[in-house]
Amino acid sequence: MTERSRRYEARHPELTYYTSKKRSAKSFVVCTTEKFVEAVDHVGRDRYHSDLLELRKMIDERLEELNETK
Numbered sequence: 001m002t003e004r005s006r007r008y009e010a011r012h013p014e015l016t017y018y019t020s021k022k023r024s025a026k027s028f029v030v031c032t033t034e035k036f037v038e039a040v041d042h043v044g045r046d047r048y049h050s051d052l053l054e055l056r057k058m059i060d061e062r063l064e065e066l067n068e069t070k
Contacts, residue, residue, distance in 0.1 A: 029055070 009016045040048045
């Protein structure tokens with residue numbers, strides 16, 4: 001990490017945290033690295049599919065909550 005990026009993170013901790021969480025969630029959904037594919041194969045594609053559906057349900061519920069508070 002460069003000094004410039006460390007300064008940015010220090011000045012924008014909330015945005016940095018938000019971006020990190022978004023990146024983590026997206027990575028679980030779209031990751032195609034060999035290591036991740038092996039992990040999915042190990043735990044089973046059915047479990048990965050089930051986990052994706054669970055995430056979708058959680059996202060839908062959260063979207064409903066946000067729409068209700070508008």
